[in-house]
Amino acid sequence: MKIQLIGVNHNTAPVEVRERLAIPESRLPEALQRLVQHPGVDEGLILSTCNRVELLAGTRNGNTDLRGFLRDYFHLGSSEVEPHLYDYSEADAVRHLFRVASSLDSMIVGEAQILGQVKEAYATARAVGAVHSQLDLLLTRAFAVAKRVRTETAVGSSAVSVASVAVELAKKIFGSLQGKHVYLVGAGKMSELAARHLQAHGAASIFVANRTFERAKQLAAKFDGEAISFSEIYNTCDRADIVITSTGAPVAIFKREHGEMFLSRRKNRPMFFIDIAVPRDVDPEMNKLDGIFVYDIDDLQQAVSSHVSDRKKEAERAEFIINSEVERFQARLQTLEVVPTIVSLQDHLETIRQAEIDRVRGRLGALSPEQELAVEALTRGIVNKIMHTPVSTLKTAAREPEATTVVDLVRRLFNLQEKKNPKKANDNGDRG
Amino acid sequence: MPFLWLRVALACYAVGLLYALVALTRASDLLGKVALHASYLGMVFHLVSLVEEAQLSGQVMLTSIHNAESLLAFLIMVVFMVAYLVYKTTSPGIVVFPVVFLLTLVAAAGQQPFLQMPAGVREGWLIAHIALILAGYAALVLSFGASLLYLIQESMLKSKRPGGILARLPALEVIDDIGYRSLLVGFPFMTLGLIAGAIVAQATFGRVNFLDPKILLSILMWAVYLLMVYTRWTAGWRGRRAAYLAAGAFVAALIAWSANYFSAMHRFVQS
Numbered sequence: 001m002k003i004q005l006i007g008v009n010h011n012t013a014p015v016e017v018r019e020r021l022a023i024p025e026s027r028l029p030e031a032l033q034r035l036v037q038h039p040g041v042d043e044g045l046i047l048s049t050c051n052r053v054e055l056l057a058g059t060r061n062g063n064t065d066l067r068g069f070l071r072d073y074f075h076l077g078s079s080e081v082e083p084h085l086y087d088y089s090e091a092d093a094v095r096h097l098f099r100v101a102s103s104l105d106s107m108i109v110g111e112a113q114i115l116g117q118v119k120e121a122y123a124t125a126r127a128v129g130a131v132h133s134q135l136d137l138l139l140t141r142a143f144a145v146a147k148r149v150r151t152e153t154a155v156g157s158s159a160v161s162v163a164s165v166a167v168e169l170a171k172k173i174f175g176s177l178q179g180k181h182v183y184l185v186g187a188g189k190m191s192e193l194a195a196r197h198l199q200a201h202g203a204a205s206i207f208v209a210n211r212t213f214e215r216a217k218q219l220a221a222k223f224d225g226e227a228i229s230f231s232e233i234y235n236t237c238d239r240a241d242i243v244i245t246s247t248g249a250p251v252a253i254f255k256r257e258h259g260e261m262f263l264s265r266r267k268n269r270p271m272f273f274i275d276i277a278v279p280r281d282v283d284p285e286m287n288k289l290d291g292i293f294v295y296d297i298d299d300l301q302q303a304v305s306s307h308v309s310d311r312k313k314e315a316e317r318a319e320f321i322i323n324s325e326v327e328r329f330q331a332r333l334q335t336l337e338v339v340p341t342i343v344s345l346q347d348h349l350e351t352i353r354q355a356e357i358d359r360v361r362g363r364l365g366a367l368s369p370e371q372e373l374a375v376e377a378l379t380r381g382i383v384n385k386i387m388h389t390p391v392s393t394l395k396t397a398a399r400e401p402e403a404t405t406v407v408d409l410v411r412r413l414f415n416l417q418e419k420k421n422p423k424k425a426n427d428n429g430d431r432g
Numbered sequence: 433m434p435f436l437w438l439r440v441a442l443a444c445y446a447v448g449l450l451y452a453l454v455a456l457t458r459a460s461d462l463l464g465k466v467a468l469h470a471s472y473l474g475m476v477f478h479l480v481s482l483v484e485e486a487q488l489s490g491q492v493m494l495t496s497i498h499n500a501e502s503l504l505a506f507l508i509m510v511v512f513m514v515a516y517l518v519y520k521t522t523s524p525g526i527v528v529f530p531v532v533f534l535l536t537l538v539a540a541a542g543q544q545p546f547l548q549m550p551a552g553v554r555e556g557w558l559i560a561h562i563a564l565i566l567a568g569y570a571a572l573v574l575s576f577g578a579s580l581l582y583l584i585q586e587s588m589l590k591s592k593r594p595g596g597i598l599a600r601l602p603a604l605e606v607i608d609d610i611g612y613r614s615l616l617v618g619f620p621f622m623t624l625g626l627i628a629g630a631i632v633a634q635a636t637f638g639r640v641n642f643l644d645p646k647i648l649l650s651i652l653m654w655a656v657y658l659l660m661v662y663t664r665w666t667a668g669w670r671g672r673r674a675a676y677l678a679a680g681a682f683v684a685a686l687i688a689w690s691a692n693y694f695s696a697m698h699r700f701v702q703s
Contacts, residue, residue: 172589175603267668270604287590290671299592 001042001134001337002062005093006070006085007054010107013084021053021074021081025124032130034073040064043135047100047121049114051107056097058135062089094138095326101142102149103156104318110156110311115146134333145325152321155314158307162190163197165303166274166295170198170242173272173293177202183240184208185233186247187219190276194244199223207240209233211247238262244274245281252283259286274300334403338394341407344416345390349383390414437481438502438540444474445505445536448529455526461600464522467529471509478506478536498539500562505535507570515574515610521602524610527577557632564625569685571618572657576682578611579675586671608670611678619661626654646691653684 008018023031023046035044035055043058055066067085071078088096099105101118122139125131131139150156159168167177174180182203184191187210195206206225210216213229220227228236233253237243238261247253254273262271273294275282280296287294357379367375390410397406410416451467485499512528515521585601601607629650633641641647660677663669669677 169589171603172585173604175606267666268670269668290586290673293589295592302592 001058001060002090003093003134003138004057004059004062004064004066004087004089005054005096006066006087007047007052008081008084008086009052009054009105012086013081017081017084018051018053020076021048021070022050023048023053028121028124029128031073032125032128035069036130038064038066038069038072041069043132044130045121045125045135045139047118049117052100052105054100056093056135056138058133091326091330094329095322097138097142098145098322098325099319101146102318102322103146104149104315104322108160108308109315110158110160112156115143118146119143134336137333137336138329141325141329145322148325149318149321153314153317155311155318158310160304160307160311162276162297162300162304163194165300165307166194166244167197167201169274169293169295169303170272171201173270174241179204180241181239182206183237183243184210184219185237185243185245185253185281186210186277187215188246188276191244191246191274192219192222194274194276195223198242203242207236209236234258234261238265238271240271241269242272242274244276246275246277247281248277249281250279252279252281254282254286256283256285256289259289259292263289263291276300331399334400335398337403337407338398341410341416342391342394345387345410345414348414348416349387353379353383435481435540437477437484438536441474441477441481442533442536442540444470444477445529445533447471448474448525449533451522452526452529455523464525467525468516468522471513471525471529475506475509475513478502478509482506498541500566501535502539503563504566504569505532505539507566508532508535508573511570511574511614515614519602519606519610521606521610523581523601523607524574524577527580528574531573531577557628557635561625561628561632564621564628566625568618568622568625568657571614571621572678572681572685574614575611575618576675576678578607578614579671579678582607582611582671583675611674612664612670615657615661615664615678619657622654622657626650646688649684649688649691653681653688656681656684 008021010018013021025048028046028048031046032044035041035046035057038044038057040059040061041057041064042060045056047054047056055069057064057066066087067078067082070076070081070085074081096105101115103110103112103114106114118139122131126136159165170177170180177198180198180203182195182198182205184195184206187208195203199206206220206223207228208216208220208223208225209228209230209232210219211230213227216227216230219225237254237258243254245253259271268291270291270293273282273286273292275294275296278297282294282296284294284296286292357375364375390413394406394410397403447470448467451463454463482499482503485502508528509532512524512532515524581601582604585604585607588601589604602610633647642651656677660669660674660681663677664674
């Protein structure tokens with residue numbers, strides 16, 4: 001069996017094309033069934049996320065027209081999406097899948113979501129029986145590779161969004177966020193997102209102050225927090241360890257003297273101001289106070305982009321891991337291709353031997369136990385001698401690129417029937 | 433023989449010193465682990481050396497300066513290890529390891545002056561005095577180390593270059609906690625140590641001469657220590673101000689130590 005892959009991603013196709021090809025989760029089982037019914041396809045897997053649509057197929061001869069499947073399935077004219085498609089086969093397909101699962105092909109390299117999405121796609125395909133033998137092996141390996149990349153490189157270790165950088169910084173200051181209080185001044189989308197992140201990391205309570213009190217109440221309700229009237233901010237702000245400001249105020253709301261006041265009320269326990277407003281809500285002078293840390297939107301953005309470039313460096317190391325894993329997988333696949341052939345060759349010859357013995361049995365008459373043994377030994381000896389060369393050739397070929405040619409040849413010479421997809425799964429025991 | 437084991441311990445601590453130097457330029461988890469294990473080993477050899485020394489020299493053991501230095505280095509390591517067990521961070525080692533290494537180096541270098549012992553000194557109180565004071569010093573060193581780390585971490589956060597060098601320092605509040613707790617633990621040791629010293633002086637000389645430089649400076653050091661605990665307790669002083677105070681207490685401790693060269697009642701003699 002050969003592995004083929006076809007797809008579009010955020011690099012090759014604009015969103016109009018990607019959404020044209022996207023397959024919603026509900027329709028995935030049906031699409032998978034149609035894929036495995038497509039001529040030449042034995043196994044199939046479909047990965048459809050907002051950044052990519054990929055079809056992975058185990059095919060009989062390696063030249064199945066997967067583009068044709070897409071055209072049929074989506075009723076497309078050939079010019080619509082074809083220029084955006086990439087296809088890979090064999091080692092290249094394996095490499096692509098490993099890169100996708102390890103998040104090297106992602107828009108934000110190293111983001112963790114994609115691995116989960118691949119796992120879901122695998123679970124769906126397995127549930128409908130579209131994945132069983134070789135793709136099963138391939139996907140299991142891909143998960144192991146992704147795990148290896150994650151542990152051996154730092155490709156996914158640094159925060160690359162403004163909200164996650166804010167959480168990371170808060171942790172640098174407070175250690176655990178357990179029991180820390182968050183204060184939102186201004187109820188914008190972005191501060192809501194940051195607050196949600198902080199809460200997910202253990203922040204205890206959320207206060208919301210906004211010029212329109214109604215809006216503050218709405219947002220506070222979302223977090224199970226407390227709405228505070230805007231005029232009260234200077235009296236209440238020192239309750240919070242982390243303050244996120246995002247108002248449209250033309251001048252800074254928090255000045256140095258406010259910071260001094262907060263610090264003395266808090267007995268100098270540190271405070272973290274995240275200022276995502278432009279123009280800024282927090283006077284940069286405040287950052288000079290001992291125990292107050294002020295990050296504005298540029299500072300956060302800068303941290304994000306420096307982390308992104310760190311990830312790129314780590315991604316290069318990850319590519320080495322992927323390359324060696326692709327080689328290992330290919331070698332393994334070839335060995336696997338050879339083994340069933342050897343087994344069926346043995347079966348085939350054994351059947352002939354038994355049939356021949358049965359055929360001459362009557363003519364030989366009664367045999368003594370010694371003679372019985374001699375016949376057994378004679379026929380076995382012949383079979384083994386005949387089998388020796390093809391088996392050792394197959395075993396040698398397993399390590400060479402021409403393995404499949406040799407397998408085909410042996411099968412044809414001995415007229416071996418292809419067994420239909422022997423159901424075997426989980427024989428490599430390292431599903432992650 | 434005690435010197436031999438002490439020098440083996442010194443070699444182990446050298447790994448820690450290396451860690452401290454490397455940590456200033458880049459973070460290395462592996463080296464941190466190696467340094468930690470080398471330190472465990474070093475402490476074992478160090479303990480062997482201390483026990484052996486005690487058996488050899490008996491009662492005068494603690495009055496030899498090099499033994500006091502050796503014991504102090506050992507106690508600092510103990511305090512560091514306790515902090516490690518609680519907070520799972522080797523970062524204070526950046527300050528602690530060099531101090532321990534230097535102390536052990538000096539202690540292992542050879543014979544040094546003895547403290548002049550008046551006749552009839554009460555030995556139990558003397559040992560209590562020395563051990564408690566040294567434990568107080570050890571906690572002070574860790575607290576000072578934590579203050580320095582706090583300053584480094586604070587300036588990193590202020591400069592907005594998170595993730596640069598020393599990226600693996602513990603969180604600011606964790607460092608603060610280490611410093612504050614060791615301060616709190618060290619203070620009673622120091623206080624009791626000084627009381628024990630006063631009792632020894634009382635018993636030996638019949639009265640305590642508060643104008644003796646050693647006593648004056650010791651009280652000064654204790655006052656700075658008290659001030660640190662007090663300002664932290666009431667006003668939550670930390671970071672820069674706490675580091676200045678810790679540095680002040682450190683300097684006071686050094687001066688109090690050097691008073692051994694000119695004090696009338698607490699004085700070094702050449703061996």
